[in-house]
Amino acid sequence: MEKIVAANLKMNFTYDEVKEYVEKLDGSKNFIVCPPNIYLHMFVNKNYSCGSQDAYYEDKGAFTGEVSSLQLKSLGVNYTILGHSERRQLFGDTNCTVNKKVISALKNNLNVILCIGETKEERDNNETKDVLKEQIENCLKNVSNVEKIIIAYEPIWSIGTGVIPTNDEIKETIDYIKDIFNSLYNNHDVKVLYGGSVNEKNIDSINSIENVSGVLVGGASLDIDKINKIKGVVLK
């Protein structure tokens, strides 16, 4: 199985900083860099892949501030993150809007990194599996072809906190996600990334989990040395 490293740069870097970052980057098609939209053009058509951090579901029109999957594809972007917890918590994305975005992204031939994950409260209430199942079923409603879908399992309580589940917990949850796909999509073996406080120190351990297809990295991806170390371990 070809593994994946996706870097979510979030809303970081000034123009001068991003120019310096781009100069130092290199990679493979399985390294996906997701910069802020205004810098996307600097990351396309390189020896790595380029993704957006979101994509609106209408192709064009009076939607001030939004960027569509059609526009992203036309620029040479080939992936999009959808359903990130920050979009859900800060910008009102729901499983229903994420579903529309997934359908539009697939229609426009983008690969989708669909983020799912439970809050701390849901985890403490033993609701993790129910939440993940609901997210998968609703975000992928009326989606029959899932070849271009990658799941990023990101426990929300782990994002940016330095606290991560045990390897056994990650394995069990990813097995569960794979089981859901097997039953919904005729034994389709979906790729599942782990995301949440991945860094250059814990990557060896996370990468050793047998069913992890790669990682989605936030904070550590801002540092070239750290992301290179992570790439070196996962994409070797």
Ligand code: PEP
């Ligand atoms: C993320 O926000 O997708 C993420 C994984 O962030 P971090 O690596 O900083 O926890």
